[in-house]
Amino acid sequence: MSITFLTGATGFVGASVARLLIARGHTLRVLSRPHNDRRNLQGLDVEIVEGDLARPETYRDALKNCANLFHVAADYRIWVPDAAAMNHINVDGTRALMLAALDAGVQHIVYTSSVATLGLHKDGTPSSEDTPVSFADMVGTYKQSKFLAEEEVSRLIAHHKLPAVIVNPSTPIGPRDIKPTPTGRIIVDAVKGRMPAYVDTGLNIAHVEDVAMGHVLAFERGKIGERYILGGDNLALSDILAEIANIAGRPAPTIKLPRAAIYPVAFAMEIAARASLFFGPGWEPMVTIDALRMSKKKMYFTSAKAERELGYKPRPAREAILDAIAWFRAEGYC
DSSP states (O other): OOEEEEEOTTSHHHHHHHHHHHHTTOEEEEEEOTTOOOGGGTTOOEEEEEOBTTBGGGTTGGGTTEEEEEEOOOOOOSOOSOHHHHHIIIIIHHHHHHHHHHHHTOOEEEEEOOGGGSOOOTTOOOBOTTSOOOGGGOOHHHHHHHHHHHHHHHHHHHHHOOOEEEEEEOEEESSOOOSOOHHHHHHHHHHTTOOOEEOSOEEEEEEHHHHHHHHHHHHHHOOTTOEEEEOOEEEEHHHHHHHHHHHHTOOOOOEEOOHHHHHHHHHHHHHHHHHHGGGSSOOOOSSOHHHHHHTTSOOOBOOHHHHHHHOOOOOOHHHHHHHHHHHHHHTTOO
16 A cells, blocks of 8 residues: 655645545645644544654654655745744755655655745746746745755755655635635735735735645646646735625725835834744734835746646636635634
8 A cells, every 4th residue: 555645734735735635545644743733634534643844753764655745844934033943944854854755765756845936027927937036036034945945856856866746836825724824814814804005016826725736736747857836816916905805895905005114114013023032932023024025026927837737727816715715704713
């Protein structure tokens, strides 16, 4: 019996990947830290291995008889008070897991990167897998860590024959965003009427279940060493908020804020957030300097390669927004 090893199954994208893999007949062994919120695993027929990406000795033995690996887990935060901790998980943890998979003889790997590692066009036209990019283009610790992690995977593919396919999800939304993600928080706040204004930026919105299907298609049809953008519709933030407002029965925000006016607020929020760490786990600022820097460019992408080579078929963004709001409401977030 072949076993598929999955990281990130307790998280947002990983939970949808787990459900699809089970539906396709995979026997799943999932990695979870001992104190993780495991609501997304409820009702799933999986074997749980308690371990940590930061400690390879906790999962190395569990990989030994696995034929497949999906590495979906990552530390995903826009505001990061400790860059070394994020790099330890996203970069060092990815490298260690891939080396352990090589040692264990794993035959097929899907590595979840991000569109954060890709280049962006100044004119807002959608970027592809081949859009030029360098580390200097990476804004903030999260993007930098994912860029370096993808470089590690690519290096292992080229020089150590790592049997990996890379997928680059855009901005997934939908059910089971238990944390929630930064985008999920925007949806919750907008439904509550806490987003009265916006900045001029844009995102590529994809249903989380379509992104999960893209992972499975990459496993079944993807080429080793290739990467595939898993996205959906490109939308201005103002249009996303208007759609949320329409579904929630609220007036859409009409105030477009200049970034220059928000930087002092972001700076003050980050100072307050750092101060909060002295009194407990702390809290994340609603707006950050890195987020404002990222918003200068429209983060638009094309999934044409995945559609052409994998058969990837994303649904309209409105359906993703509807499903996300329905789930957040049902779970009491808003």
